[in-house]
Amino acid sequence: MREFPEISRPLGVVACLLLVALIAVVTMPYLSQASMRKLMLLPDGAFLSPQTVTLSSDAIRVASVRGDMMLPWSGVLALAEDEVNYYLFIDAMQALILPRAAIAPMAAEFEQFTRHLRASAI
Structure with a gap:
């Protein structure tokens, strides 16, 4: 990095974006499952409605x-x-x-x- 200081900032941005993407990929299934469970178990939802x-x-x-x-x-x-x-x-x-x-x-x-x-x- 010391040899190419002009690319250190863009590489830092890319690293941050990759970290955010990884966190999103890991947490998305849990968030979507919680959201679906909340919607499916509504009193007038598909499973609990008469x-x-x-x-x-x-x-x-x-x-x-x-x-x-x-x-x-x-x-x-x-x-x-x-x-x-x-x-x-x-x-x-x-x-x-x-x-x-x-x-x-x-x-x-x-x-x-x-x-x-x-x-x-x-």
């Missing part, structure tokens, strides 16, 4: 204040259940969770719609 699920012979419709989604039965890979819920898997790690209590009034229809899924396993 949702209405309608079952028909050809599709499942999920409606909320955030929007609608139609999922054909062919998009459901498998059905699992426990004593409280039914789990309609649309991927190995993602499922629609339907409380048994909510399905009880239409249990016969649900059984008919999901008969082809009972033998499937994820």
Whole structure:
């Protein structure tokens, strides 16, 4: 640096910019995750807002204040259940969770719609 004093200042600026960029790259995932968690867990957000699920012979419709989604039965890979819920898997790690209590009034229809899924396993 003593031999080339005219480049010592620009190199210092570049070093500072690289440090700022490194800090941004390291902290960005944490900041974006915190921001997304805050938005997703709002009382009227996509996960916690009330949702209405309608079952028909050809599709499942999920409606909320955030929007609608139609999922054909062919998009459901498998059905699992426990004593409280039914789990309609649309991927190995993602499922629609339907409380048994909510399905009880239409249990016969649900059984008919999901008969082809009972033998499937994820």
